Amino acid sequence: MLTFAKDSSEMRLSPGGAVFLRTAFIALYLLGCASAPAQEDKSQVKDPFPLEEPWVEALPVPYDPELEQQIQEVQESISTLHEQMVRRKAALEQALEPGEEGRIREELSQLKHERDALEKMLHNLVDEARASEWTKIDEALKRTRRLDILEDRKERKEEAVRDKRDEELQ
Amino acid sequence: MKSCNNLRTKSQRVLSGLVWALFFCLFTQSVLAQEKELPPLTATLSTEQALAAIKERAKKIVEARKKAKRLKISGELSTVAAYETNPSNGATHKGDTYFEEDASVTLSKKLSNTWRWNASYSESYISYLEYTDGTYFTQTLTASKLTWNPGKMWRLEGWTDLDYNWYPRSNGSSYRQIKPVGRIRQNxxxxxxxxxxxxWFFRDYIDKSADDGEGTDTEDRRHDIRDRLRYKVGATIHDWLCTVENAWYSNQSNDQREDYYDYDVYKVTGSLNGDLTEKLSVSLSYAWERKNYEHRLVSNLDNARYDDKNSITLSATYTINDDWKVGGKVDINDLESNQPSGEYTDITNSLTVTRSF
Known part of the structure; x- marks a missing residue:
C-alpha cells in the first residue's frame, strides 16, 4: 500500500492504498450514518399520549398494613398500563393501515384515561399513608403495650397486699 | 506489468474484504435493531382484558378502604398458672400457687386519616390455692380512647379508665377507681x-371507712387521690426497643390515721424488648422505686418510713401462629425499708397461654 522512494525518506501512497483508504472512509461514513439517532423534528405536534415513567419514590409505611399492600397493587396496575401504552405507541410509529391506526389510538385513549384515574387514586392512598405514617417506634411500643398493662395490674395487686399487711402489723 | 497485476489483485482483495466487512457491520446492526423492537401486538393482552382486570382491582381497593373505616372488634383470652414464693409479702416465706384467667375485648374505629377511637374492656380473676386473702377479681373499662397521629412525629392520646378491684375474702381492700390519662409522644x-x-386517680374503697385520726371510723369511705407523671425516653435499635422511664406520683388519702396512706413515690424503670427469632420475643426490665411516707412513723423511732423496692422481670413469648401464643415470666421483687417488719422478697414464676381473636 505504501511505497518507499529509493531514498526511503519519502513515503507515497500507492494507488491500491488510496483506493483502500477511500473505501475505508466511505465505509466508516456509512456506518456512522446508520447508527446516528434520528433527529427530532421540533415542528411536530405535542404528544397526546405522554409516556411518563411510573412513580418511583420512597413511600411512607402506613398504620394500616392493608393500605401498604393496596398502594403496591395500584402501582403494579399503573405499570401494566404504562407497558401497554408503550407497545401501542411503538406500533403507531410503524406504517399501519388507517383503520388499524384509529383502533390503536382509541385503545391508547382508553388506557390513558384509566391510568389517570389510577394515578389520582394512588395520590389519595399515599396521602392517607403519609397522614397515618407508622414508624418502627410505633410498632415496638405496640408490642410492649400488653406488658405495660400487666405491670400496672401487678402494681395494684402488690399495693393492696402491702397495705393490708401493714395494717395487720400496725 | 506483473507487479501492476499483482497490485491490482491485492487491491481487489482488500476492497472486497472491506465491502464484506461493511456489509457485515450493516447487517449486524440491523439485526440488533430488530431485537430491540417490541413484539407484535398479537402477543399482548387485549385492551379490554387488561382494562377489565385493572378496573376490578381498583374497585376492590376502593371497597377495602371503605371497610377499613368500619368498626373492628378484637380480643384475647389468657390463662396463667403461677407459683409465688411469698404472696402475703410477709417475713415468713410461704409459697402458693395461683391461677389467673384474663379476658379482654377491644373496639376500634378509624375516624379519619389521623384520628382513631378505641374502647376496651378487660377482666382478670386470680385465685390462690391457700392464700385466699389474695384472691381477687379486677375489671377495667376504657369507654373512650382517642388517638391523634398527625404524620410521623407526634402522637397524642387521651382516655379514661374505670377500674373495679374486688377482694372477696378481704373486702377492705376492694375499691373502684377512675383514672383519666393524657399522653403525648414525640418521635x-x-x-x-x-x-x-x-x-389522675380517684380511688374509692367501697367497704372501708376513713379514720378520723383518733382511731374512730368516720361515715365517709376511704378515698385516695393520686397524681402521676411519667416521662419515658427510648430508642429502637435493630428492632429492639430500649426505654428508660421516670415516674413521680403523690398519693393523698382522707384516712387521717397517721396519714398512713399519704406518700410520694419516685420510680425509674429500664427495659429492653425485642425478638430473638421470628416467633420468639423477650423482655427484660429493672425498676427501682422509692416510697417516702409523709407521716407514717417507723416503729420505736420518730423517722418517717421509707421503702426501696427493686424489681426484675424477665419474660419470653413464643408466637405459635396468628391466634396462639405461649409465654413464661419470672418476677423478682425485693423490698427494703427502714421499717424492718415491712421488708420482703417475692418471686413469681408464671406460664401463660393466650388466644387472640
Whole structure:
C-alpha cells in the first residue's frame, strides 16, 4: 500500500492504498450514518399520549398494613398500563393501515384515561399513608403495650397486699 | 506489468474484504435493531382484558378502604398458672400457687386519616390455692380512647379508665377507681423518642371507712387521690426497643390515721424488648422505686418510713401462629425499708397461654 522512494525518506501512497483508504472512509461514513439517532423534528405536534415513567419514590409505611399492600397493587396496575401504552405507541410509529391506526389510538385513549384515574387514586392512598405514617417506634411500643398493662395490674395487686399487711402489723 | 497485476489483485482483495466487512457491520446492526423492537401486538393482552382486570382491582381497593373505616372488634383470652414464693409479702416465706384467667375485648374505629377511637374492656380473676386473702377479681373499662397521629412525629392520646378491684375474702381492700390519662409522644428521629404521660386517680374503697385520726371510723369511705407523671425516653435499635422511664406520683388519702396512706413515690424503670427469632420475643426490665411516707412513723423511732423496692422481670413469648401464643415470666421483687417488719422478697414464676381473636 505504501511505497518507499529509493531514498526511503519519502513515503507515497500507492494507488491500491488510496483506493483502500477511500473505501475505508466511505465505509466508516456509512456506518456512522446508520447508527446516528434520528433527529427530532421540533415542528411536530405535542404528544397526546405522554409516556411518563411510573412513580418511583420512597413511600411512607402506613398504620394500616392493608393500605401498604393496596398502594403496591395500584402501582403494579399503573405499570401494566404504562407497558401497554408503550407497545401501542411503538406500533403507531410503524406504517399501519388507517383503520388499524384509529383502533390503536382509541385503545391508547382508553388506557390513558384509566391510568389517570389510577394515578389520582394512588395520590389519595399515599396521602392517607403519609397522614397515618407508622414508624418502627410505633410498632415496638405496640408490642410492649400488653406488658405495660400487666405491670400496672401487678402494681395494684402488690399495693393492696402491702397495705393490708401493714395494717395487720400496725 | 506483473507487479501492476499483482497490485491490482491485492487491491481487489482488500476492497472486497472491506465491502464484506461493511456489509457485515450493516447487517449486524440491523439485526440488533430488530431485537430491540417490541413484539407484535398479537402477543399482548387485549385492551379490554387488561382494562377489565385493572378496573376490578381498583374497585376492590376502593371497597377495602371503605371497610377499613368500619368498626373492628378484637380480643384475647389468657390463662396463667403461677407459683409465688411469698404472696402475703410477709417475713415468713410461704409459697402458693395461683391461677389467673384474663379476658379482654377491644373496639376500634378509624375516624379519619389521623384520628382513631378505641374502647376496651378487660377482666382478670386470680385465685390462690391457700392464700385466699389474695384472691381477687379486677375489671377495667376504657369507654373512650382517642388517638391523634398527625404524620410521623407526634402522637397524642387521651382516655379514661374505670377500674373495679374486688377482694372477696378481704373486702377492705376492694375499691373502684377512675383514672383519666393524657399522653403525648414525640418521635425525635426514626430511632429516638420521648413521651410524657399524666394520670389522675380517684380511688374509692367501697367497704372501708376513713379514720378520723383518733382511731374512730368516720361515715365517709376511704378515698385516695393520686397524681402521676411519667416521662419515658427510648430508642429502637435493630428492632429492639430500649426505654428508660421516670415516674413521680403523690398519693393523698382522707384516712387521717397517721396519714398512713399519704406518700410520694419516685420510680425509674429500664427495659429492653425485642425478638430473638421470628416467633420468639423477650423482655427484660429493672425498676427501682422509692416510697417516702409523709407521716407514717417507723416503729420505736420518730423517722418517717421509707421503702426501696427493686424489681426484675424477665419474660419470653413464643408466637405459635396468628391466634396462639405461649409465654413464661419470672418476677423478682425485693423490698427494703427502714421499717424492718415491712421488708420482703417475692418471686413469681408464671406460664401463660393466650388466644387472640
Amino acid at each position: 425525635l428521629t426514626d430511632i429516638f423518642f420521648h413521651q410524657l404521660q399524666y394520670e
